[in-house]
Amino acid sequence: MNQTKWNHLKQELFSSKPGIAALCLLIVLMLGAIFAFLSPYDPNLMNAGKPFSTPDGSHWFGTDDYGRDYFARALYGGRVSLLVGFASMVMATAIGVAVGVISGYFGGWIDSLLMRALDVISSIPSFLVLLLLSVFLKPSVGNIIVIIALLMWMNVARIVRAETMSIKEREYVLYARASGQGAGGMILLHIxxxxxxxxIVGATNNIASAIMMESSLSFLGFGVQPPNATWGSMLNSAQGYIAQAPYLALFPGLLILLTVLSFNVLGDILRVGLEPKLDRR
Incomplete structure (x- = not known):
């Protein structure tokens, strides 16, 4: 990334109040997940004497139906949700970039084969595949990351393919090709x-999508298994107590909403900052 784009990106980010708010919120959430061990409460420790305690100075988010501190469970649940989001993003982006670059650079029958395969995979309802795979695979964080990544790489591949086809026709790339540079060097050094x-923009969008997908999976009971928590599983557990303890659904729901919204806001800022010509005519 050249200095001009970097300066433009910083200008876009720090001149945007929503962007600054989104960045600060994500930093707070990540620090909370990282330092969750500092909480004085064990997230899985049951307390039969304090079920459904409303939020107060001792229990900031109250307690759940088993008397467990809800704030501690939200912190530890954020660890899993954010880990799944980032790890799935990295894996999906790597697969999408590899497929997109190979397809866009080489073209011909390789491009046709990869794109037809991508069309077939994309035509299968993602959430149906997600549920089926989760049934046959043992529930674990690693399996969830792999499953979600395998369902998210297609959009990255399409975007990367289109951009690769554009980049490979630019003058400096044509010059490098004419000078005898091999395909591997061309891809690594120029494409x-x-x-x-x-x-970067695709990766940001993938994080938000992965967190939503993990939350949906956990909400349906196919994600991380009890007693461990994620924001989605907390929502799932709360649905039977909406009238009695609405805060059980409110807090994890807000955390999911704010996290996904923050990543989407940052994604829009990155898009404008890194590709200003597309947005400033």
Whole structure:
């Protein structure tokens, strides 16, 4: 990324109040997840004497039906949700970039084969595949990450392919090709660096999608298994107590909403900052 784009990106970010708020919120959430062990409460420790305690100075988010501190469970649940989001994003982005670059750079029958395969995979309802795979695979964080990544790489591949087809026709790439540089060197030295803005924006959107997908999976009971918590599983557990303890659904729901919204806001800012010509006519 050249200095001009970096300066433009910083200008876009720090001139946007929603962008600053989103960045600060994500930093707070990540720090909370990282330092969750500092909480004085064990997230899985049951207390039969304090079920459904409303939020107060001792229990900031109250307690659940088993008397467990809800704030501690939200912190530890954030660890899983954010880990799944980031790890799935990395894996999906890597697969999508590899497929997109190979398809866009080489073209011909390789492009046709990869794109037809991508069309077939994309035509299968993602959530149906997600549920089926979760039934046959043992529930674990690692399996959830792999499953979600395998369902998210297609959009990255399409965008990267289109951008690769554009980059490979630019003068400096044509000159490098004419000088006898091999395909591997062309891709690593010229194509991939030109794709960095597209990759960053796609990765940001993938994090939000992965968190939503993990939350949906956990909400339906196919994600991380009890007593461990994620924001989605907390919502699932809360649905039977909406009238009695609405805060049980409110807090994890807000955390999911704010996290996904923050990533989407940052994604829009990155898109404008890294590709200003597309948004400033």
């Amino acid at each position: 991939i660096p030109g794709l960095i803005p597209v990759i």
